[in-house]
Amino acid sequence: MTNILHIDSSARPYSSAENPYGSHSRRLTQRFARTWCEAQPDDTIVYRDVGQQPPQPVTGGWIHAAFTKPEMRLPWMNETLLESDKLVDELLAADIIVAGVPMYNFAPPAQFKAWIDNIVRVGRTFGFDRSRAGEPYWPLLSQAEKTLVILSSRGDYGYGRGGRIEAMNHVEASISTAFNYIGVTDIRTIAIEYDEFADERLQASIARAEANVDALVATLRGERRSRNAA
Template identity: 55%
Template sequence: MPTDHVLHIDASARPGLSGVDPHGSHTRRLTRRFVDRWRAIRPQDVVTYRDLGRKPPSPVTGEWIAAAFAPADQRDAAMRAHLAESDHLIAELRRADLVVIGAPMYNLGVPSPLKAWIDNIVRVGVTFGFDRNRTDDPYWPMLPPGKRLVILSSRGDCGYEAGGRLETFNLVERSITLPMSYIGITETYGVAIENDEFADDRLSASIAKAEAAIDTLVQELAGTPLDASSHTGSREAADL
């Protein structure tokens, strides 16, 4: 069986896991479950972990923009330094066959560290191309094809799903899927925990439903039955 590369990203400001730690993160709980079950099926795969909540990427600045839009052969040492973190994050993404993102809903959108990550990896001439002379479609994706994206979210209320009463208020999935599709990742899956604000049987039921959905999704994407007794695998730690 060939080896794949999984990029596991957490963005929650809460460091622990719900159900384990006081005030722990639901999304960290979901990403941990997903990756543990993936490794049970595919122990040969490599997992790179990036904790954006603990170590947020640098936000885009004017100097970053100037460096990114300068021709590569005209960048000086300072410009290259401004882009070094972006280069590293893009290299991680390029290696990944599967990207698993824990994205809690903060004020209807994604946490600011996750937005900073997106801003660092959506970069002209590197992950998307631009040519003003192509009048029909001046933009095109530049990531290698075949990557898959899993978004694991959590929400305080319910009804944010497609067709739900609060669908138009949900800026989480779209703020990830749109820029990711822009650079070439179009195959996307998602699971979410809802009703966190109520902290009652509705939350418990939502957690159980989300965890069952993750187990099914892992089996679907990995393509083989789950053997929960095995949890070994290769793991890279990136900026833990």
């Protein structure tokens, strides 16, 4: 069985498939989850909507608690880390993380950045030892064989690899940096563009992205079957 963590981070509460003012990233994540479930209904999907219910941002107290060894934490520290612990637990249990992350001003939404800040945790997703020879930091999820799928949307066009404004896209790059840091390096990306143009180019981009989502589901299912059979 495959465990999927489905995350939405758009401030728009509806999918553009059901509402003309809805979210394109939600449209893609819902399509991924639905297509996967139709093919493998016994698999588990855990859903978290950080767009509508964002995690608490990191505070000074959070940092103090996270960098205190578990056996030395005071009760208030454990309380402070409760939400983060739950988010990390969901991540650790997932084989595939499907994240709907629209571009807001060239970067991920603040709600998704808050989620990232809560799951990049010393002692849980990355290690740190000042006395370690060489690099004092190391990833803890390198052997977990997790896959991250980033499903995004953009108002303009040309943000993809080799595009006219690729350098202005800090969505996939920043998320990939954080996930590589904790040991998740298998990252797939699909995006809808032309949202602000609202013409036939947007419709064509939606159609391409949906077809790519369907193809990606088939690819990932095949990869997991091959891995399990090995």
